[in-house]
Amino acid sequence: MDIGEVARRSGFRASALRYYEREGLIRSLGRKGLRRQYAPEVVERLALIALGRTAGLTLEEIRGMLTGGWRPRVDRGLLAARAEALDAQIRRMTALRDGLRHAAACRAPDHLECPTFRRLLGIAVARRGGAG
Amino acid sequence: MDIGEVARRSGFRASALRYYEREGLIRSLGRKGLRRQYAPEVVERLALIALGRTAGLTLEEIRGMLTGGWRPRVDRGLLAARAEALDAQIRRMTALRDGLRHAAACRAPDHLECPTFRRLLGIAVARRGGAG
DNA sequence: GTACAACTTGAAGTTGACTTCAAGTCAAGG
DNA sequence: CCTTGACTTGAAGTCAACTTCAAGTTGTAC
Numbered sequence: 001m002d003i004g005e006v007a008r009r010s011g012f013r014a015s016a017l018r019y020y021e022r023e024g025l026i027r028s029l030g031r032k033g034l035r036r037q038y039a040p041e042v043v044e045r046l047a048l049i050a051l052g053r054t055a056g057l058t059l060e061e062i063r064g065m066l067t068g069g070w071r072p073r074v075d076r077g078l079l080a081a082r083a084e085a086l087d088a089q090i091r092r093m094t095a096l097r098d099g100l101r102h103a104a105a106c107r108a109p110d111h112l113e114c115p116t117f118r119r120l121l122g123i124a125v126a127r128r129g130g131a132g
Numbered sequence: 133m134d135i136g137e138v139a140r141r142s143g144f145r146a147s148a149l150r151y152y153e154r155e156g157l158i159r160s161l162g163r164k165g166l167r168r169q170y171a172p173e174v175v176e177r178l179a180l181i182a183l184g185r186t187a188g189l190t191l192e193e194i195r196g197m198l199t200g201g202w203r204p205r206v207d208r209g210l211l212a213a214r215a216e217a218l219d220a221q222i223r224r225m226t227a228l229r230d231g232l233r234h235a236a237a238c239r240a241p242d243h244l245e246c247p248t249f250r251r252l253l254g255i256a257v258a259r260r261g262g263a264g
Numbered sequence: 265g266t267a268c269a270a271c272t273t274g275a276a277g278t279t280g281a282c283t284t285c286a287a288g289t290c291a292a293g294g
Numbered sequence: 295c296c297t298t299g300a301c302t303t304g305a306a307g308t309c310a311a312c313t314t315c316a317a318g319t320t321g322t323a324c
Contacts, residue, residue: 002321004270014271015313023311033320034272044244047255055225056188059311065232076236083232090225093187093218100197100215104208112176123179136300146301147283155281165290166302191281265324272319278312289302294295 001038010046017046025049025063056089095121133170135160142178149178157181157195188221227253 003014010017020026021036026045028036045066052062065082099111099120108114112123139146152158153168158177160168177198184194196207197214231243231252240246244255 002271013313016311018272019312035270035321036272041244044255048244048253051224051228051253051255053311054221055228056221057228065235079232079236083229083236086225086229086232089186089188090222090229092183093222093225096183096187096189097215097218097222100211100218103197104211104215112173112180121180121183123176123183134300145283148281150302151282167290167300168302185281267324268320268322270319270321273317275315277314280310282308284307285305287303289300290298291300292298294297 001040001042002032003036003038006038006042006046009043011050012046020046020049020059023059023063025059025066055086057086133172133174135168135170138170138174138178141175143182144178152178152181152191155191155195157191157198187218189218 001009003017006012006017007014012020017026018036021028026038026042026049028038028042030037048066049059049062052065053059057065061082064078099117102114102117102120103111106114106117108117111117133141135146135149138144138149142149144152149158150168153160158170158174158181160170160174162169180198181191181194184197185191189197193214196210231249234246234249234252235243238246238249240249243249
């Protein structure tokens with residue numbers, strides 16, 4: 001496949017695909033003349049990259065997770081660690097989501113004054129005279 | 133409080149605090165000579181900003197959520213919409229987390245070949261001859 | 265065989281969120 | 295009064311992740 005075809009199928013722009021190739025996230029099979037030729041599987045790989053991106057991962061992190069095809073071994077410990085880091089972020093985002101949902105419903109003049117909001121977000125700042 | 137004190141208490145650098153002030157995320161009470169003076173409440177506000185940042189929100193988005201103190205009204209619809217967007221991202225991240233956890237345990241040579249992995253990540257790419 | 269759309273490259277530009285730098289100001293302690 | 299370290303400013307630099315641009319090449323349809 002030409003890069004344009006991959007772009008159409010994956011939703012990434014050709015410039016992004018070239019960038020990903022430079023960065024080692026995808027590979028082309030070779031060239032037809034000047035033009036890069038891609039295997040169809042690259043589209044799945046790109047779907048995974050897209051998922052990682054929308055999940056807020058950096059390309060560096062995604063590259064650490066992608067092993068498919070050309071890298072022989074998976075570092076299972078690394079994958080598990082990534083999963084845990086992701087889980088921590090999911091918890092933070094969940095707290096924020098719940099805080100926002102509460103804020104959308106609460107009538108307190110300032111959310112920072114609302115105990116429910118504060119508890120949801122885990123904001124535990126001493127009001128006065130805290131020794132730490 | 134001097135900016136240095138706020139920096140110590142919030143974990144942000146002074147340069148970040150000045151930047152946030154320029155961008156309208158925080159306010160100082162005024163100046164003592166040249167020096168900005170901050171109310172203690174700014175530390176809570178910064179904790180909220182930090183939470184939003186680690187949750188992957190942009191400063192722009194965070195500013196849209198922060199109303200505390202000087203902005204009179206909360207746009208509840210906006211807050212609810214933010215919560216929903218966050219929820220969508222949480223779902224994507226959860227899918228990815230579960231995919232990673234599976235990948236860390238699975239013995240398939242390539243995760244993209246593993247039906248469990250594919251299902252978890254929702255990768256539904258036609259293997260061959262897809263007409264769309 | 266020629267037109268042209270689709271590709272190629274390297275370099276530079278963009279955006280968000282800051283940091284760093286140079287040069288200058290000033291509050292507080294001695 | 296003087297020193298000093300924490301502050302001030304605007305401008306420029308940095309990083310990730312691309313995009314855009316200019317100039318050049320080429321596969322392919324006609």
